[in-house]
Amino acid sequence: MNARELIDLVLDEGSYTSWDEPIDISGHREPYRTELRAAAERAGTDESIVTGRATVKGRSVAVLVNEFGFLAGSIGQASARRIVSAVRRATAEGLPVLATTASGGTRMQEGTPAFVTMVDISRALMDHKAAGLPYLVYLRHPTTGGVFASWGSLGHITIAEPGALVGFLGPKVYELLNGAPFPPGVQTSDNLAHRGIIDAVVFPEELPSMVDTALSVLVDPAEPSRRHRRSEQTTTRHDTWESVQLTRRAQRAGVREVLRYGSDATLRLQGTEKGERDSAMIVALARLDGVPCVVVGQDRTTQSRIKPMGPAALREARRGIRLANELGLPLVSFIDTPGAELSPQAEEGAIAGEIARCISQLSTIRVPSVSVLLGQGCGGGALALLPAARVIATQNAWLSPLPPEGASAIVHGDIDHAEELARAQRIGAFDLRESGTVHRIIPEDDEDDAESLARAVAAEVGAQLRELS
Known part of the structure; x- marks a missing residue:
């Protein structure tokens, strides 16, 4: 043409x-x-x-x-x-x-x-x-x-x-x-x-x-919310180990569902712009519940023991953080990972440095920011996306230095004490709120499917961003 x-x-x-x-x-x-x-x-x-x-x-x-x-x-x-x-x-x-x-x-x-x-x-x-x-x-x-x-x-x-x-x-x-x-x-x-x-x-x-x-x-202003925000008073506390098991279910809502059902407009961005791409990280421009923002989120559907989240994924996240700062858009990060890659290749790819750089960039970001504990939150890979002005969590989400089985292996030399350690380490959303790490919990209903939970998450994110802005 x-x-x-x-x-x-x-x-x-x-x-x-x-x-x-x-x-x-x-x-x-x-x-x-x-x-x-x-x-x-x-x-x-x-x-x-x-x-x-x-x-x-x-x-x-x-x-x-x-x-x-x-x-x-x-x-x-x-x-x-x-x-x-x-x-x-x-x-x-x-x-x-x-x-x-x-x-x-x-x-x-x-x-x-x-x-x-x-x-x-x-x-x-x-x-x-x-x-x-x-x-x-x-x-x-x-x-x-x-x-x-x-x-x-x-x-x-x-x-x-x-x-x-x-x-x-x-x-x-x-x-x-x-x-x-x-x-x-x-x-x-x-x-x-x-x-x-x-x-x-x-x-x-x-x-x-x-x-x-x-x-x-990039240009249009935020719109009034069109989604229902759940009252935190309806939250019923579940057993911590039960929550861990629930977040590992294949049909649970992830960042893909939040964008599909909770965003009015989404434009997915790919890669680091420097010749790297890792499907474990989603970076997108979105309008979550009508509020323009940059989204960086760990995609639960693409992470596995065979292909865990590597350093390139965190470099993609840092691109999203930089975009939010440059464009003056709020940043929303979604945590949902069984853990970052542990391998010689990850070490040579600066996995520890990328975690540190994500934490430092998020800790000093100049725009409103919301972090969402959506499901599993294992290790430094989860901590990398945690810093924000507001941290919210679904009621079954959790955050720990290692998966409970890994903690059990270190403390007891077996994985049989994972359930016990999950409670003792206070990894659940309610424990995190009591310690001040999480500011608000999004209730989950026993009848929730991926769509209903995704819509509830989007409504809460939108409400938080409107308050911050």
């Missing part, structure tokens, strides 16, 4: 207003001026970038659109100045920036002066993000070189066109320099999503819906 077609697809009809000033090419020499004029005639744009203001479902946004038809979407000095000017204006006007790339990189005809403008673009975008304003990126085919290594990789959310060539070094350049073709399948949007470098692969036709979902969290 060219720039105009993409604008027509995503933005509200008739809402786009250009911010672009005319391009002066008189300072360039021939035959480059002739090349620029021919490129403009072919592409229907005066440069490789068009910028402006528009609305998406009525929400005002600034847009940056790369036109590949203009000299392969390459970025010269004029197009770079146009990007910087638009980003600075968006920051001044408090607008989110939507950017879409399709470029071979910086413009070889202009050499180093064009190359170094990537620094100016990056600086403007970092100032925009420092102002707490969203930056969303859609990578199109192809996106390579300096564009991918600057404004194409700085988004709060980064998605890409299916099958798009996305990479730092163009494959043709690699082949000419090395005498062998670049390995197939590496520089594709699908592989980058699988590796946790970008968040998703989305067809252009799906863009309007995804942008609408993202902006509904």
